[in-house]
Amino acid sequence: xxxxxxxxxxxxxxxxxxxxxxxxxxxxxxxxxxxxxxxxxxxxxxxxxxxxxxxxxxxxxxxxxxxxxxxxxxxxxxxxxxxxxxxxxxxxxxxxxxxxxxxxxxxxxxxxxxxxxxxxxxxxxxxxxxxxxxxxxxxxxxxxxxxxxxxxxxxxxxxxxxxxxxxxxxxxxxxxxxxxxxxxxxxxxxxxxxxxxxxxxxxxxxxxxxxxxxxxxxxxxxxxxxxxxxxxxxxxxx
Numbered sequence: 001x002x003x004x005x006x007x008x009x010x011x012x013x014x015x016x017x018x019x020x021x022x023x024x025x026x027x028x029x030x031x032x033x034x035x036x037x038x039x040x041x042x043x044x045x046x047x048x049x050x051x052x053x054x055x056x057x058x059x060x061x062x063x064x065x066x067x068x069x070x071x072x073x074x075x076x077x078x079x080x081x082x083x084x085x086x087x088x089x090x091x092x093x094x095x096x097x098x099x100x101x102x103x104x105x106x107x108x109x110x111x112x113x114x115x116x117x118x119x120x121x122x123x124x125x126x127x128x129x130x131x132x133x134x135x136x137x138x139x140x141x142x143x144x145x146x147x148x149x150x151x152x153x154x155x156x157x158x159x160x161x162x163x164x165x166x167x168x169x170x171x172x173x174x175x176x177x178x179x180x181x182x183x184x185x186x187x188x189x190x191x192x193x194x195x196x197x198x199x200x201x202x203x204x205x206x207x208x209x210x211x212x213x214x215x216x217x218x219x220x221x222x223x224x225x226x227x228x229x230x231x232x233x234x235x236x237x238x
Contacts, residue, residue, distance in 0.1 A: 019050070019053065019068075019069060020066065020067070020068045020093070020097050021053060021057045021066060021067040021068075022066045022097075023042050023062060023063060023064055023065065023066050024062040024063060040063070040064060041064055041113050042064050042065075042066065042111065042112045042113055043064060043065055043066070043112055043113060043114040043115070043116060043213075044065075044066045044067075044068060044097065044098070044111075044112040044114070044115050044116065045060070045065065045066065045067045045068070045116050045118050045152075045211075046068050046070065046094070046115060046116065046117050046118065046132065047067060047068070047069050047070070047118050047119065047198065048069065048070055048119050048120060048124075048125065048128055048197075048198075049069050049070065049071070050069055051197065051198075051199040052069060052118070052120075052197060052198040052199055053067050053068075053069035054199070055198050055199040055201070055203075055206060056118065056198065056206065056210075056211060058203060059203050059206050059207035059211050060211055061211075065211070066097075066112065068093070068094065068097055070090055070128065070132075071089075071090055072090075073124075073127065073128060073131065074088075074090060074091070074128060074131040074132055074135060075088050075090075075091065075131070075135075076131055076134065077091070077131075077134055077135040077138045077139060078134050078138055078230065085135075085138075085139070086102065091135065091139075095139075097111065097112075098110055098111060098112060098115070098140070099111040102139055103139060103140070103141070103142070104140045104141075104142045104143055105142070107142055107143070107146055107148070110143075110148075113148065114148055114149070114150060115136075115143065115148060115149045115150070116149075116150050116151075116152050116218060117129050117132055117133075117149070117150070117151045117152065117221070118152045118154060118198070118210055118211075119154070120154065120156075120195075120197050120198060121153070121154050121155070121156045121171055121172065122156065125154075127233065129151060130229040130232070130233040131233070133149075133221055133225060133226050133229050134226060134229055134230060134233075136149055136221075136226070137223060137226030137227075137230075141223065144221060144222050144223050144226065145222075145223065147220050147222070149220070149221045150218040150219060150220055150221060151218065151219050151221055152210050152216055152217065152218045153171055153209075153210075153216075153217045153218070153219070154171075154198060154201075154209065154210050155169035155170065155171055155195060155201070155205070155209055156170060156171055156172060156173075156175075156176070156194060156195060157169065157170040157175075157176045157192050157193065157194055157195065158192060158193055158195065158205075159176070159179055159180070159183075159190055159191070159192040160190060160191050160192070161183055161188050161189070161190040162188055162189040162190065163188065164188075167205075169205075169209065170192070176192065180192070198210070
């Protein structure tokens with residue numbers, strides 16, 4: 001494994017095709033450690049591809065936020081053999097980044113206090129999120145049980161309404177239609193466009209809605225969510 005200088009003073013760990021943009025070792029975060037730990041709080045964003053990784057890295061707080069891009073669709077850990085999963089380059093890089101080993105038997109060894117899935121809110125992003133959740137449930141279940149894994153909601157549409165200074169955002173097709181219906185009822189002219197992934201969001205929007213802990217929307221993921229994902233995607237994910 002080679003190590004080089006990363007974005008915003010962080011470290012970039014390169015394992016073949018997988019790159020981790022780590023927290024800056026020279027800066028201290030004002031965030032407190034999780035569960036009363038003395039060390040600074042740290043969190044890891046898992047995103048889709050290099051474009052999303054670079055976009056998030058530009059707006060993150062490098063003192064405590066790291067970014068790890070997936071390369072391609074992750075393997076379905078519930079259908080593949082244990083040997084195949086452990087040989088998978090991306091899963092191996094994720095395990096190395098987290099630092100607690102396969103099955104994370106001792107959470108004190110974790111290098112990050114929280115893992116955040118940040119994917120596009122389209123079909124591919126939902127698919128990737130389900131596969132990642134199934135992997136965590138199978139090989140990193142203690143993190144789910146300890147409430148250390150979250151899903152960050154990213155917007156799918158931007159809506160501009162006449163007379164409104166603030167931009168509106170919709171997180172699904174249904175959400176968009178509900179917003180448009182309200183605006184139509186009030187006879188407010190509006191227009192919208194669909195984002196083309198995280199990299200297409202304005203930096204201020206990406207920071208506020210997806211990255212900043214004080215303003216983003218994140219949902220805890222648990223074992224019950226993995227069971228639901230398995231019911232929906234288990235036979236489809238390959």
